[in-house]
Amino acid sequence: MRIAEVSEKYNLTQDTLRYYERIGLIPPVSRNESGIRDYNESDCRWIEFIKCMRSAGLAIEVLIEYVDLFQQGESTALERKALLIDQRDQLIHRIKEMQETLQRLNGKIERYERCILPIEDELKTISVK
Amino acid sequence: MRIAEVSEKYNLTQDTLRYYERIGLIPPVSRNESGIRDYNESDCRWIEFIKCMRSAGLAIEVLIEYVDLFQQGESTALERKALLIDQRDQLIHRIKEMQETLQRLNGKIERYERCILPIEDELKTISVK
């Protein structure tokens, strides 16, 4: 798969794909004889994984470390697991925080509803007139 | 309340508090005779609200708009409500995304657990030897 296809498939710009590879956020992608990237199954799975993790807000720095450990082989499995657990716990914390904010936003919106409904009704009445 | 107290109370640097005010993320704070900020109840409630919204990832730009509308008075109530609903919906979307990533992280960690447990056991055995 060429970069153009991959870019479309995962909705990441070619620049972003090259950038991710350059900084080690995904392992080096295989190339054809003329040096052009030829993404294989495994490359695609990495991209998908990284995209998912990034969408949840995991820092690039941490993910680079994960990829790096992965490339060092089996001996880093415990370390990788610890990294994932740490990130999961942070993620849980952020989700909780966001759910609290969601509650608060909902409360605020409700209050607007109670205050504003009369105004909205009035506006409707006017526009009917 | 002086900026130092407020900074400590909300765990935001004095720089950040001044920055937030400068860009209109909180309404202008009242001052004493010598021009020094003297935060009142209402100022504190704004800071707390903004801190909460920022912690959930709402963009500064959007919050500035909310504060601006608020300062324009009652006539903007409908617009403010619409803004909040929009932000809430985006927040719900992000939470969902993060929960999916959380599932995936948990799955990955479990897989590490299944693969690694034998290794961990072995390590323990060795350290006991």
Added chain:
DNA sequence: TCTTGACTTTGAGCAAACTCTAAGTGATAA
């Protein structure tokens, strides 16, 4: 053969959200 178009690299540029620096004021404690 020439041109087109997709690719390559390196390095600069940009937006968001702070964070820091420099230079100055004003109240209070020794």
Added chain:
DNA sequence: TTATCACTTAGAGTTTGCTCAAAGTCAAGA
């Protein structure tokens, strides 16, 4: 009264995560 300390402003600098530009290579079609 002098020094200290918290405050002030304006503006520059930093970090993160892309995004763009320049200059070049290579393969395929007219």
